[in-house]
Amino acid sequence: MTPARSETTARRKSRQTVQSSGCLSGFLLPPLVALCFGVLLAFLTIRGPESESHASAAPFTANQGIAPLFTAEVQFWAARIAVWAAENGLDPNLVATVMQIESCGNPSARSVAGAAGLFQVMPYHFQAYEDTYDPNTNALRGLDYLRRSLERANGDPRLALAGYNGGIGVIGRAETSWAAETRRYAYWGSGIYADAQQNAAESSRLNEWLTAGGASLCKQARQRLGLP
Numbered sequence: 001m002t003p004a005r006s007e008t009t010a011r012r013k014s015r016q017t018v019q020s021s022g023c024l025s026g027f028l029l030p031p032l033v034a035l036c037f038g039v040l041l042a043f044l045t046i047r048g049p050e051s052e053s054h055a056s057a058a059p060f061t062a063n064q065g066i067a068p069l070f071t072a073e074v075q076f077w078a079a080r081i082a083v084w085a086a087e088n089g090l091d092p093n094l095v096a097t098v099m100q101i102e103s104c105g106n107p108s109a110r111s112v113a114g115a116a117g118l119f120q121v122m123p124y125h126f127q128a129y130e131d132t133y134d135p136n137t138n139a140l141r142g143l144d145y146l147r148r149s150l151e152r153a154n155g156d157p158r159l160a161l162a163g164y165n166g167g168i169g170v171i172g173r174a175e176t177s178w179a180a181e182t183r184r185y186a187y188w189g190s191g192i193y194a195d196a197q198q199n200a201a202e203s204s205r206l207n208e209w210l211t212a213g214g215a216s217l218c219k220q221a222r223q224r225l226g227l228p
Contacts, residue, residue, distance in 0.1 A: 065078060066093055067096070067201075069200050069203040073105035073218050078096075088146070090146065094160075095146070097161070102120040103118050106118070107133055158190040166182035191206075
């Protein structure tokens, strides 16, 4: 083989090697570059950002109402509850159950521990510039925590309610280690929610809660909302 033919052969092999090296090569023909770039964009679009991994939560829409068993003070917020629930992928009846026990619909409620608003959210869940008593802001922070609690509980509403009250960390621990308040909260909440899922007009568990002190909370809410 002559030197000239050897050089020609070497160049041909070099071009073949470059063309088989993939989409990162700088020597690809423009159509092939466009094809590879398009495939990459399509892959990224289908895969989506990892931050949206929680989007598999069951969807709920704003036309879903809450069960008639909830007190008038909570019913006052029914339309807003439906919207907040849909925004967070939560069952409106679960949201109403938490509001029932936490504040009975009183947006100005405050606990001795410093929890504030409709969903009795602790101050450290808010940004410094946020109004903790604003209903929409309070729902934003409170229901985000409820959603995360429900995810940790693998969809078990009783455990999610315990996590909302006692901290998500209680989920997975033996119930004997839960604080007495958390055990009561899970008892009241799971019973009320179970009745609400049946769209019941009354709830014996809700009546127990009212008798145990909830009626006083609802009286304050009624006065704050100006209800008869």
